Amino acid sequence: MRRLSAVSAEAAKLGLYVGQKATDAMALVPELTTAEAEPEADAVALTALVDWCVRFSPAVAADRPDGLFLDISGVAHLFGGEAELMADFRDRLAANGLTFRLALADTPGAAWALAHFGRDGTIAPPNGQAELMAPLPPAALRLEPEAAAQIERLGLRRLGQLMDIPRAPLGRRFGAHTLDRLDQALGRSAEALTFRRPPTPWMARLAFFEPISAPEDMARVTEDVTAKLCARLEAEGHGGRRFEIAFHRVDGKALSLAVGLSLAGRDARRIARLFQPKLETVDPGFGVESVTIAAYAVEPVGGRQIRIDARLNAAVEDGLAPLVDRLANRLGPTAIWRAAPAESHVPELAVSRDPALGAPETEARPWDREAPRPVRLFQRPEPLEQVVALMPDDPPVQFRWRGRLHRVRRAEGPERIGEEWWKADIGDVSVVHVRDYYRVEDAEGGRFWLFRAGLYNGGEPARWWLHGLFA
Amino acid sequence: MSGFRATRLAALAAQIDAIQTGGRADVGVLPFGDARIDACLPGEGLPLGRWHEITGAGLEAETSAAPAAFAALTASPLARKGEAVWVMRRDDLWAPGLAGLGFPPERLIQVCARDEAETLAVMEDALATVGVTAVFGEVEAVDLTAGRRLQLACEKRGATGFVIKRRPFGGTAKAEAAGSVSATRWRIASAPSEPPLGEFGLGSPRFRVTLERCRGGRLGEWILEADRAYSWEAADVAHPLRLVADLGDRELAPASERRAA
Numbered sequence: 001m002r003r004l005s006a007v008s009a010e011a012a013k014l015g016l017y018v019g020q021k022a023t024d025a026m027a028l029v030p031e032l033t034t035a036e037a038e039p040e041a042d043a044v045a046l047t048a049l050v051d052w053c054v055r056f057s058p059a060v061a062a063d064r065p066d067g068l069f070l071d072i073s074g075v076a077h078l079f080g081g082e083a084e085l086m087a088d089f090r091d092r093l094a095a096n097g098l099t100f101r102l103a104l105a106d107t108p109g110a111a112w113a114l115a116h117f118g119r120d121g122t123i124a125p126p127n128g129q130a131e132l133m134a135p136l137p138p139a140a141l142r143l144e145p146e147a148a149a150q151i152e153r154l155g156l157r158r159l160g161q162l163m164d165i166p167r168a169p170l171g172r173r174f175g176a177h178t179l180d181r182l183d184q185a186l187g188r189s190a191e192a193l194t195f196r197r198p199p200t201p202w203m204a205r206l207a208f209f210e211p212i213s214a215p216e217d218m219a220r221v222t223e224d225v226t227a228k229l230c231a232r233l234e235a236e237g238h239g240g241r242r243f244e245i246a247f248h249r250v251d252g253k254a255l256s257l258a259v260g261l262s263l264a265g266r267d268a269r270r271i272a273r274l275f276q277p278k279l280e281t282v283d284p285g286f287g288v289e290s291v292t293i294a295a296y297a298v299e300p301v302g303g304r305q306i307r308i309d310a311r312l313n314a315a316v317e318d319g320l321a322p323l324v325d326r327l328a329n330r331l332g333p334t335a336i337w338r339a340a341p342a343e344s345h346v347p348e349l350a351v352s353r354d355p356a357l358g359a360p361e362t363e364a365r366p367w368d369r370e371a372p373r374p375v376r377l378f379q380r381p382e383p384l385e386q387v388v389a390l391m392p393d394d395p396p397v398q399f400r401w402r403g404r405l406h407r408v409r410r411a412e413g414p415e416r417i418g419e420e421w422w423k424a425d426i427g428d429v430s431v432v433h434v435r436d437y438y439r440v441e442d443a444e445g446g447r448f449w450l451f452r453a454g455l456y457n458g459g460e461p462a463r464w465w466l467h468g469l470f471a
Numbered sequence: 472m473s474g475f476r477a478t479r480l481a482a483l484a485a486q487i488d489a490i491q492t493g494g495r496a497d498v499g500v501l502p503f504g505d506a507r508i509d510a511c512l513p514g515e516g517l518p519l520g521r522w523h524e525i526t527g528a529g530l531e532a533e534t535s536a537a538p539a540a541f542a543a544l545t546a547s548p549l550a551r552k553g554e555a556v557w558v559m560r561r562d563d564l565w566a567p568g569l570a571g572l573g574f575p576p577e578r579l580i581q582v583c584a585r586d587e588a589e590t591l592a593v594m595e596d597a598l599a600t601v602g603v604t605a606v607f608g609e610v611e612a613v614d615l616t617a618g619r620r621l622q623l624a625c626e627k628r629g630a631t632g633f634v635i636k637r638r639p640f641g642g643t644a645k646a647e648a649a650g651s652v653s654a655t656r657w658r659i660a661s662a663p664s665e666p667p668l669g670e671f672g673l674g675s676p677r678f679r680v681t682l683e684r685c686r687g688g689r690l691g692e693w694i695l696e697a698d699r700a701y702s703w704e705a706a707d708v709a710h711p712l713r714l715v716a717d718l719g720d721r722e723l724a725p726a727s728e729r730r731a732a
Contacts, residue, residue, distance in 0.1 A: 319601030320554060327582055327593060335583045339566030339576050351566050356580045367567040367576075372673075372701045375543070375572070376536045377565035404530065409663060412672035441673050445661040446530065468565065471540030471572060471661065471676040471697065 005037040009099070039065065049098075050196045054256075055248045056089060058200050058294045061108075061193035067115070069108050069193050074201045082123055090121070096252055105129045108193055109185030113140035113159075130186055134160030141181040147174065202240060202295035204229035211250050211287020218247070218279050218288070223272040225293045230268035233295065239264035240295030243271055247288045255282050260333065262324045262357040264299045270322055274329050324356045341366050345417050347377060347467065372412075372439055374449045374468030381465035384450065392456035395438040399450070401466050406442040413438030417451075439470065447471070498629035501548060505714040512655070513687035517545065521654035522598075522621045522632030524613070524684075528660035535609065535637040537661040539564065541678055542633040543574040544697055544711045546605040549631060550578045551706075553604030556597040558582045558590050560609060560639075572676075572697060573705030591617050598624035598632055606630060609637045618652040656684035662694050675700050677715065692718040 002022035011032070016025050026032055046062050053060040056079075059071035072085060079085040086102055093100050103114035103122045110129035114122045117140040124132050133140065136159050139148040151174060156162055162170065162182065171179040183189040206225045212218065222245060233239055241264045246256040259274040327336045337353035341364040344350050350367065367373070386400040395411035414436035435451040442448070447470035453463045500516030502509050509515040517523070527538040546555065555578055557564060562583045566576040582597075584590040587610055594608040598621065613621070613634055625632050634653065658681040664674035674696075681692045694716040699705045 319603065323597060323600040323603070324580070326596065331582065331584065331589070331593075336580060338580055341567075347567075367570045369571050369573075369703055369705055370701055371571070373565065373567040373571050374536070375540045375565060375568035376534060376563045377568070378563060402530075410666070410673050439673055441664060443663070444529075445663040445677065445679070447536075447661060447664075447673065447676065468568070469534050469536035470568070471537055471544075471678075471700070 004034075042066070047196075052248075052252055052254055054196075054246055054254060055205075055290060055292060056085065058203050058292075059193075059195045061195045063112070067112065069111070071193070071195070072104070075203060078203075078205050086121065086123065105132075107185055107187045108191050109142065109181060110187070112142055113185055116140060127187070130163065133185060134158060134163065138162060141178065141185060143178060143181060147178060150174070151178070200294050200296050200298065202229065202233065202238070202298050203292060204232065205290060205292045207290040208288070211284075211289045213284035213287045215279065218282065218284065219276060221288075221291050222275050222279060223268070225291050226272045226275070227268040229293050229295060230266045230271065233266035233298070237300055238298050239266045239301035241265075241297035241299070243275075243293060243295055245275060245291065245293045247282055247284070248290045248292070249285045250287050250289050251285055253285070257282065259329050260325070261321070262328065262355060263321045264297070264301050265321070266301065270325070274325060277330070321357060328356075340364070344420065346420060347373075347417070348379065371415075372470065374447075374470045377449075377468040378466070381451070381467045384464040384466055387462070387464040389462070392462070393436075395440055396450065396464065399464060399466075401448075406446065406448070408440045409443050411438055411440040413440075414452075415439075437467070501545075501631075502710070503712060503714070504710045507714055507717050508691065508693060511682060511689040511691045512685060517631075518654045519549070519631045520625050520629040522618075522625050522634060524634050524636065524651065524653040524656040526636040526656065526658050526683075528658055528679075531660060532636070532638050533640050535635055537678055538635050538637075538657075538659045539607075539609075540568075540572060540676065540697075541657070541659045541680065541695075541712075542607055542635055543569050544572055546607070546631070546633060547572070547574045547706075547711055548709070549605040550575055553578070553602050555579045555605040555607070556582060556594075556603055557607040558584055558593045558597070558609070560584055560586070560590060571701045571705065573699060573708070573711045575706065587611055591621070594632060594634075595620055595624040598630045599627040600630075601628060603628070603630050605633065607633045607635060609635045611636065611638055613651065613653075615652065622652050651684070653684070654686050655682060655688075657681065658683050664696075678712075679718075694718060 004016060004018055004020045004022060004025055007016045007018060011029070014029050016029065022034065042065060046064065046066070046068065050060045050062050050068055053068065053070055057070050057072050057075045061069040063069055072082070076082045076085050079088055082104055086104060090102060101115045101120045103111045103118055103124070105111040105114055105124035106126060106129055110124060110133060113133050113136055114124060117136040118132060122132060138151040138156060138159060139145070140159060141148070151162070167179065180189065184191040204225050206221055206228065212221065225245065226243070240261070242258060242260050244256055244258045246254045248254050257275055257278045259271065261271070265271070324336060336356050338356050338359065339351045340354040340359065340362045342350055342352040343364045354362070382401065384399045384401055386398065386405065387396045388398050389396045393414065395413055396408055398405060398407050400406070417435050417437060419433035434455055435453055437449060437451045440448050440450060448466055449468035449470060451465055451467055453465060456462065498520035500512070500514040500518050502516035512518070525538045525542050526532065527535050531537050549555070557579055559581070560583070562581070564581065566579070569579070570576045582593055584593050590608050590610050591613070594606050597603050597606045621632055621634070660679045662677040662679040664677050666672055666674035675698045677694055677696045679692070680695050682690050684690070693714055695712045696715045697711050698713045699708050699711060705711065
């Protein structure tokens with residue numbers, strides 16, 4: 001059966017309502033125009049709207065199917081106040097042709113109640129949500145329709161009545177969920193919203209009278225907005241490790257770029273320079289009307305003295321940190337690393353790639369310097385051909401690798417490296433994974449790290465592999 | 472009056488010096504610690520604040536194990552004084568092997584670049600960074616312009632560059648660039664090791680080292696040995712390479728002499 005899933009204001013005036021049978025509605029209003037409901041498209045549109053809202057605050061949470069929460073703690077002053085922020089929000093939403101209701105309150109619950117059942121555009125004063133919510137119906141508590149109907153059947157038609165009931169009987173009669181919702185709305189208990197991106201109070205914004213699009217303007221506003229944020233970080237003794245800049249275009253799209261730092265920092269020029277090479281990927285379209293930047297992973301950073309002699313005892317944040325950041329942002333964070341020991345006997349697992357700077361102190365034992373190990377290790381061992389070994393456990397006397405025959409002059413080994421059986425299921429452990437490593441030198445002096453896979457097995461010929469090259 | 476003239480002359484001489492050295496202070500040399508090698512090099516040691524070319528012979532032009540090890544061994548006294556950066560396109564460099572040779576792997580930042588030009592750009596960037604003393608780069612060829620740029624980057628902070636010439640596997644040799652502004656060019660091949668008498672297995676790693684090009688110095692050919700490799704003292708020696716035989720006359724030294732040295 002087809003039902004109405006949403007009605008316009010005009011339709012509502014004619015007595016149509018959500019959930020009405022489509023045939024009934026057509027009978028009431030023969031000239032009714034209907035369109036198929038598309039919940040997926042609605043969800044996508046809501047996500048786009050959430051992304052767009054980042055221009056107002058970095059903390060936006062979608063309230064599916066048709067609402068969203070905007071956490072404006074600490075950002076209202078950027079717009080001149082809560083009322084101004086809401087007016088700006090209203091204008092821009094209206095310009096996009098959306099129908100909406102707005103409310104602003106201390107808690108998400110109260111804001112939801114006021115937006116859905118109160119007067120559009122209500123701004124609840126701090127701690128003033130209880131009075132404003134008192135005349136609203138119980139459904140304003142974001143309850144299941146049945147629960148709300150149950151409460152209303154018992155004669156409690158306003159939230160004010162519900163608030164007057166002592167907590168214990170209220171919880172007993174209507175369930176803990178109702179009590180929770182009431183507490184959340186009144187700010188007596190906290191509510192966790194799922195923000196589209198982690199909220200950060202570290203944000204700066206620049207708006208322009210005229211939309212900009214020239215590349216040099218984009219570069220300049222990047223510097224300006226970064227400087228604005230960094231001045232705040234500097235004043236409060238903090239630094240960020242990730243910065244995200246968003247260019248808000250006139251057509252409502254927001255394009256964002258992100259850079260990361262290896263050590264928390266707040267050097268505006270350095271950060272702006274990391275954005276510089278990526279700016280050309282931003283298509284300004286018909287113009288960019290505002291730009292926001294947010295800092296993430298913000299942590300306290302000690303101030304540092306400008307040194308008198310910069311040539312002596314160079315500090316990490318002077319040279320190395322900017323270098324690592326430039327490289328990591330240009331080549332990708334996995335392209336730059338410092339090798340650190342990892343506790344494993346298996347050669348390919350003995351090295352872990354730590355970040356180049358700021359890696360935690362490793363607890364793994366350092367590599368054994370007395371065990372000869374190659375300088376080049378192949379990620380995949382290469383198969384050897386024409387391997388001749390006199391005895392099953394002897395090193396080879398000759399082998400062919402990459403089409404060249406090598407005659408072994410000296411050899412050392414075997415060094416048996418087994419599988420890490422304690423990490424695997426006992427049933428999977430087998431001698432097939434045992435490797436006997438030999439260090440051999442050919443007549444010209446080339447030194448190789450070879451291994452024979454598995455134990456000697458009378459019938460089958462042994463398989464030999466080259467794993468690395470020595471100095 | 473004469474005192475005034477003398478100070479004035481000294482000041483002018485210092486100015487000329489500064490112009491000649493491009494405004495940088497003389498960063499010195501890194502001696503090998505053996506007069507037979509150091510005598511060939513200008514200033515009695517490997518010039519620092521310059522870049523050096525290291526090529527491999529034969530198969531080593533592709534695998535580049537001996538050239539990489541020679542570069543790491545030569546630069547390990549530098550790496551202990553600051554940070555080192557190794558730029559490569561194939562990430563087969565293995566830190567445990569470097570640690571065994573006495574190179575401090577905890578001082579090494581490894582960077583994987585996508586192409587030749589990027590490798591050189593990263594090298595340049597790293598050379599000009601405060602606190603970086605040695606930069607290694609694995610590239611196929613360095614043309615004249617790239618070489619100049621590397622040299623300018625070296626002069627900025629006095630860091631030393633090591634360009635390890637390496638062909639991609641299965642690639643054909645590129646024509647060698649006509650001119651080069653590197654301070655020295657070395658050709659490295661591994662040489663058969665000599666274990667101590669009465670012992671089995673392999674001896675310490677040996678290299679056949681040819682100094683093919685050296686600005687303001689002489690050329691030579693030697694057999695060098697990293698005699699403390701794979702021991703706990705590997706990191707404690709002043710210079711990890713020891714001269715075993717002088718092949719300066721390009722004739723193979725008799726085996727007995729090699730052992731005695």
